[in-house]
Amino acid sequence: MAPFVLEMKDVWKSFSSPAGQVDVLRGVSLSVGVGEFVMVTGPSGSGKSTLLNLVALLDRPSRGRVVFDGVDVTGDDETLLSDLRKHKVGTVFQRFCLLPRRSALENVLFRFRYLEMAPAEALSRSRAALAEVGLEYAADRPARLLSAGEMQRVAIARAVALRPVLLVADEPTGNLDKAATLEVMKCLQRLNGEGLTILMVTHNEGLLPFASRHTVCGSGILTEVSGHMMMAGTCDVEKKD
Amino acid sequence: MKSKVFTHGAKALLQDLWESMRSEPGRVGLSFLAVTLGTVALVALLSVLGNLSDRARQVVDALGANVFAVGPVFGRSSERPADLRAHHVALLRAALPDCEISAIRRTTVPMGGVDDWTQVTLVDEHLAAVRGWRLERGRFLDRADLVDRQRNAVISRDLSSKLRITLGNSVVLDQIPFTVVGILGVDMGSAKVGTGDDPGLWGTAAGIYIPVTTPVERSWMPFSEISRVHQIFVKAPPAVEISSVVAAVQRLFRDPSLAMGDLEYVTPESMLVQVRRIQNTVRVAGGSVAFLCLVLGGTTLMSLMVANVRDRIPEIGLRRALGATGKDIAMMFVVEACLVTGAAAFVGSAVGVTVLWIARSQFDAPLSMSLSVVLVPFLVSILLGGVFAYWPARQAAGITPAEALRNE
Numbered sequence: 001m002a003p004f005v006l007e008m009k010d011v012w013k014s015f016s017s018p019a020g021q022v023d024v025l026r027g028v029s030l031s032v033g034v035g036e037f038v039m040v041t042g043p044s045g046s047g048k049s050t051l052l053n054l055v056a057l058l059d060r061p062s063r064g065r066v067v068f069d070g071v072d073v074t075g076d077d078e079t080l081l082s083d084l085r086k087h088k089v090g091t092v093f094q095r096f097c098l099l100p101r102r103s104a105l106e107n108v109l110f111r112f113r114y115l116e117m118a119p120a121e122a123l124s125r126s127r128a129a130l131a132e133v134g135l136e137y138a139a140d141r142p143a144r145l146l147s148a149g150e151m152q153r154v155a156i157a158r159a160v161a162l163r164p165v166l167l168v169a170d171e172p173t174g175n176l177d178k179a180a181t182l183e184v185m186k187c188l189q190r191l192n193g194e195g196l197t198i199l200m201v202t203h204n205e206g207l208l209p210f211a212s213r214h215t216v217c218g219s220g221i222l223t224e225v226s227g228h229m230m231m232a233g234t235c236d237v238e239k240k241d
Numbered sequence: 242m243k244s245k246v247f248t249h250g251a252k253a254l255l256q257d258l259w260e261s262m263r264s265e266p267g268r269v270g271l272s273f274l275a276v277t278l279g280t281v282a283l284v285a286l287l288s289v290l291g292n293l294s295d296r297a298r299q300v301v302d303a304l305g306a307n308v309f310a311v312g313p314v315f316g317r318s319s320e321r322p323a324d325l326r327a328h329h330v331a332l333l334r335a336a337l338p339d340c341e342i343s344a345i346r347r348t349t350v351p352m353g354g355v356d357d358w359t360q361v362t363l364v365d366e367h368l369a370a371v372r373g374w375r376l377e378r379g380r381f382l383d384r385a386d387l388v389d390r391q392r393n394a395v396i397s398r399d400l401s402s403k404l405r406i407t408l409g410n411s412v413v414l415d416q417i418p419f420t421v422v423g424i425l426g427v428d429m430g431s432a433k434v435g436t437g438d439d440p441g442l443w444g445t446a447a448g449i450y451i452p453v454t455t456p457v458e459r460s461w462m463p464f465s466e467i468s469r470v471h472q473i474f475v476k477a478p479p480a481v482e483i484s485s486v487v488a489a490v491q492r493l494f495r496d497p498s499l500a501m502g503d504l505e506y507v508t509p510e511s512m513l514v515q516v517r518r519i520q521n522t523v524r525v526a527g528g529s530v531a532f533l534c535l536v537l538g539g540t541t542l543m544s545l546m547v548a549n550v551r552d553r554i555p556e557i558g559l560r561r562a563l564g565a566t567g568k569d570i571a572m573m574f575v576v577e578a579c580l581v582t583g584a585a586a587f588v589g590s591a592v593g594v595t596v597l598w599i600a601r602s603q604f605d606a607p608l609s610m611s612l613s614v615v616l617v618p619f620l621v622s623i624l625l626g627g628v629f630a631y632w633p634a635r636q637a638a639g640i641t642p643a644e645a646l647r648n649e
Contacts, residue, residue, distance in 0.1 A: 058562060101264065
């Protein structure tokens with residue numbers, strides 16, 4: 001395995017607008033090592049989501065270089081990106097992105113939809129992932145009947161069912177109340193403890209104690225703020241190990 | 242977990258499609274209805290056209306191989322319709338010794354067992370041979386019938402079964418009994434079309450043929466009509482082009498000394514022209530309706546697919562995030578459209594065939610039933626589904642994962 005799961009060097013991302021070209025990311029450099037829990041915070045419009053899209057291989061940079069798990073993904077190879085997303089990236093979204101009519105277990109199974117894997121193995125991995133987030137009891141319950149916290153944990157189970165190289169989470173607690181937020185963060189922390197590398201974007205600085213690194217995104221530039229658990233004192237969600 | 246665990250492949254695709262269809266029942270139902278109606282219209286059109294093609298074949302068969310008919314212009318206004326008489330037939334026989342020639346005269350008489358007046362055709366002994374008719378039972382009128390002026394008759398199969406008359410029975414024409422000596426094997430009523438409004442040319446379902454020499458009652462036919470000929474059938478020898486014989490007859494009857502009026506020449510070719518004209522009319526009229534129905538169905542489907550794509554952008558984003566390629570996404574929408582149109586086409590074909598069957602059996606509608614009548618609309622509808630879904634599917638495939646997830 002590469003020493004860094006992700007390396008971004010002088011990455012720019014620009015969009016065209018009627019007013020002209022807008023540089024959302026301006027020469028961002030970021031390295032995420034194996035087993036790290038990196039949290040990126042910043043105000044709305046600072047470029048956090050754009051950064052996350054690049055990290056999750058959902059978008060390509062306008063300039064600069066991105067290396068994911070030792071593979072240069074800067075180029076135009078859509079098949080390569082799809083393949084990496086399929087096998088090595090797990091993504092958690094703010095609004096869960098679940099299929100409401102399907103059960104919790106079927107939603108986790110959906111992780112394997114574009115993979116050629118024996119159904120029995122996919123099923124066993126999905127069950128294990130649900131157990132990992134503490135939702136075995138809700139396996140057969142339709143996703144639409146779950147609470148918000150449960151939905152997000154199903155989404156996390158889906159993201160980690162294949163043991164990704166990197167878990168990317170975009171405001172995973174953005175739609176949750178305090179209790180559910182704590183549930184989800186504890187879950188992420190446990191997964192990180194098991195060796196899963198996580199990059200999470202949030203505007204809630206109260207969650208920083210759960211991360212091992214904190215980076216602030218502002219005006220398209222990343223600034224490294226702290227090392228391990230430096231912000232523990234500012235947590236507004238009770239942290240229980 | 243139940244047996245419905247599909248992670249990849251066709252079954253997983255079908256599961257996805259079933260899921261999405263269940264979530265949009267109104268939308269899917271509307272597309273389904275439009276395509277079903279289009280398919281029914283196409284089935285009906287093909288059935289009518291198929292029937293016309295069958296008729297075209299029957300027309301040629303009914304007229305007889307290498308046979309043409311000559312008669313006064315019938316059913317159209319003519320300033321001077323020809324007055325064909327028996328001596329003209331004799332003239333023709335003398336001029337065309339290699340051709341088989343038969344002449345007929347028609348009249349209508351009241352008939353026992355039939356509500357209305359029926360048509361009786363007075364014929365010579367050559368008619369069946371010239372027209373190539375086969376007898377189902379018995380024989381056709383022969384020389385002896387004509388010479389002896391026998392009150393014998395040959396009747397059509399339809400009349401035989403309708404009145405339950407068989408060989409040896411009598412048909413009573415204006416209270417005069419005629420003994421049935423033969424029953425024709427051809428369906429006399431089925432080939433009437435176009436110019437063949439002339440029933441003498443095609444015969445009728447209730448056709449009765451008696452010797453032309455049989456004395457007929459004065460009420461049947463005025464004396465002046467006795468020698469009149471309504472139709473002459475000429476069968477060219479096998480090695481001779483029918484057109485050259487037609488030309489020879491035209492030359493003969495154009496002789497000023499005959500003072501012949503307007504004649505109509507009915508050849509297999511001219512009959513086919515008539516049939517094709519009808520076919521084209523039906524094709525254009527019916528085809529336009531069917532085409533409009535299908536295009537309407539297709540565009541409805543397309544607009545619904547566009548809305549479907551728009552509504553499912555977050556799902557597209559999720560799928561892309563899980564590794565689906567643009568091709569996977571496009572395939573999903575195309576297959577979904579093809580499934581909807583395929584199911585609608587299946588139902589439309591079934592409804593169409595049922596309607597045709599009822600129309601044929603209950604109302605004797607001139608419709609043809611064949612495999613192509615069902616299969617072609619079915620395939621056209623599925624193809625249409627694919628074609629009309631292509632653009633929305635391409636749009637869906639073109640949405641980048643980041644863009645799709647931004648819509649979340």
